[in-house]
Amino acid sequence: MGLFINVLIDILGSIGWLLVLMVAIVFAFAHALLILLRTSTSNPSGATNPFTSISSSLMTLWAFLGGDFAAIDGWDAGSSLDLMRVIFSFVTTIVLLNVLIAILNNVFTASQDRAQKTWIRNRAEFIAIVEEFFLTAEQRQNGNWFPSIVFYEIDAEKFEQYNESVKMRHAWNKAEIEVGDETEKEV
Template sequence: MNYLLSSWNYLDLAATISTIATSIYWLKNGSAPTWAITFSTLFLEIKFIIFLRPIKFFGIYLAMIMNTVDRVMSFLIIFGFFTLAFAHSLHLLLRSESELSQDSSINMFGQFGSAIIASYYMMITGDTEPISYWISNENIVIMILMIMVSFFMLIYLMNLFIGILSEIVSNGDHELAYLALKREIIVEIELLYMLPYQRRKENWFPFVIFYECDTIMLRDYILDIPYNKRVFDKMPYPSKNLIESLRLPEGEQIEEIIEKDFTKVYNYMKKGLPTREELKGLIKDLPTHNDLKDLKKLIEDLKTDK
């Protein structure tokens, strides 16, 4: 099941299945459809690009691309549903117009498949050329439909999508994403490309691995685990010795500390901001310029006495 959770594996499956199916068809019939060869070649070339993942120069950006796709997949599915709805509406509205003209390039909405492509093209580019032939003052339905689509799809959803992408890219830790991707590659090599005796080699896979890290960063990292502030494939389990060495509180103690901090903040805010008279009193208690001069003189005298 974990295999299906990675976007990289879908590309591998597409390249493998399309190539095998096309090859079998070619061997049995002596030739293969052009579209099958086209898609097989496309997926194989994409898979070749994926082989550049271990190289940091390319891997950071490939990890960024795939992580972004994983985060916005649900949004893309919803956007696809809206595209289908818009294409279906135009297909029902304009399919009768195809009988008036034999030129299929004029009416792309006569067939549902071409209607989807035309609708997607209009939503992505904002170009209304596929439907401009029918836009007129007499056809009020198309004008209303185009106004609705222009506002909701082109302005609202597309700008929302751009904003989501910008937030994901700007707030993501791409170096960490690349390291996670590299870890997946190592796991894949160990599981699929190594024999059992190779996995048992201690010089390749030592029993104990020592890491160097900043203790403050490690402490913050462990404290973030119970609150899911970081992305984990598997929830890490810090050992008791590690917790004791970093002097970390237990899980329940962490919650108590946070609750106390919130209580302090709430009580402070409940008291309200200081009044003008209180501020004057605070300012009055501050040392003046003469007090600082006297303090400086006293320090100089003490130095002289020594």
């Protein structure tokens, strides 16, 4: 349950700007359709006009996000309505929702990695607490319980990634030292 909550918090934190952008786009299109269709006399089949107020216009646009364009199917407002439908579909459905899916995937993967590292660290801390407070000195010296050599298996790709990160950190620290030495020489 804790992993799910952490992933959910990470997702909400990273997609906030995208949701604000999506709400702004929906509001802009709702307002544009309100202006375009609120006084239209070509309302099909005598149905009520959903574009008479901003709230009903927003609800209609919410349905548009799911691909339900039934509210404007019978309108004869010219090419401007068709152009707005195409632009809205492209911007929201194709671009923004696919960006949202990609962001969710990246955040979920990063959260999974961080959760695994946190779980390992918490487990190590728990073992250290157990060893420190619940074992006697004789039990801590037992070679069967605490071997002098510990084997750690790692995937070759992860080893290469770790090796590269160590090299990058070492190069960074070396650059800092060199800059520091040059500064000392100049002074």
